[in-house]
Amino acid sequence: MSAPRPPRWHGLLLVDKPSGLTSHDVVNRVRGLAGQRQVGHTGTLDPLATGLLALLLGSATRLEPYLVKADKSYSGRLELGLSTDTDDISGRVLARQPGPWPGQTAVERALKRLEGPGEQIPPAYSAIRVAGRRAHQAARAGAPLQLKPRLVTARSLELTGYDPPYLDFRAEVSSGYYIRSLARDLGSSLGLGGALTSLRRERVGPWPVAQAALLSEMAGWSEDDWHFRLRPPAEALSHWPPLTLAGDSIGRFGQGQTLEIMAEAAAGRAAGNYKILDDQGRLIGLGQLSASSFGGLPPRGPFLRPLRVFNSGQ
DSSP: OOOOOOOSOOEEEEEEEOTTOOHHHHHHHHHHHHTOSOEEESSOOOTTOEEEEEEEEGGGGGGHHHHTTOOEEEEEEEEETEEESSSBTTSOEEEEOOOOOOOHHHHHHHHHHTOEEEEEOOOSSSSOEETTEEHHHHHHTTOOOOOOOEEEEEEEEEEEEEETTEEEEEEEEOTTOOHHHHHHHHHHHTTSOEEEEEEEEEEETTEEGGGOEEGGGGGGOOHHHHHHHOBOHHHHTTTSOEEEOOTHHHHHHHTTOOEEOOTTTTTTOOSEEEEEEOTTSOEEEEEEEESSOSTTOOSOOOEEEEEEEOSSOO
16 A cells, blocks of 8 residues: 655645535645645634634644634624524524613623623533533533633624624634624623624734635635645744754754754844744744753753754745
8 A cells, every 4th residue: 555645735824714614624625625634724613604714734734733822803793682502593592582672882881891801601512622522512412511611812892883683793802712602691791692693704813814715716726826825834823933043953953952042143032932944944843942051951041942843844
């Protein structure tokens, strides 16, 4: 049996997900179009939602743990007075109230109260694991798990339109924040219940959905299109400051050795985490810069300790 072919494409690919597909559906389609299995995403979107999915291909899939924590921005609509078991309109209706509806000022104040850091209970139908089981699997089996609140942050919640019972909003939130839970909690705070009716992810970290490719257009891509659309792995870590190595330092870092960095190379750099590039600008790993030595080395420094080493720069 012949060995599997190595991945052909490496990097970050931005895709505008259409409604009706799961994030895994999109990953599978891109796997087929790219001709390789090594494709993953950096944050799930519900089938109802549209918008930006940041996919990682080839060697860049190893960066997934460092990208899933990126902040995200959304626009959406919810219906006041509607409660469902999924906290959106795809679920079974639990209750429906006819009003009366609060005024716009009351809605804006309720949104403001939900801003900032706080605890949020995920929807019963979510991918969260509890006791080794996905919450949505337990819920479909008729035995929803007791989900614990998680600490998340709503950096900004803005009312963009109000035509009761429908409410349009924009949200900038931390990783792990559920917009379906926002719809439920906002409706509950107004004494009515609420369920999400539409959602679009507009941004992941620094990347806007305007830069994303439509899934429908990818079937006609040439090799040049793939090269143009794929961003190198180093760019996927745009929120990490770069530190470039040269000469034998590249090989020594690749072997997992702690390096003493020349003072001029580290000038103006604070202690902390860096993406490590070779002299051609390719990502070779992630490292931590410190003024203190590691592993019993004398305190000269600054020193660079490998956090994650990649076999080859991409």
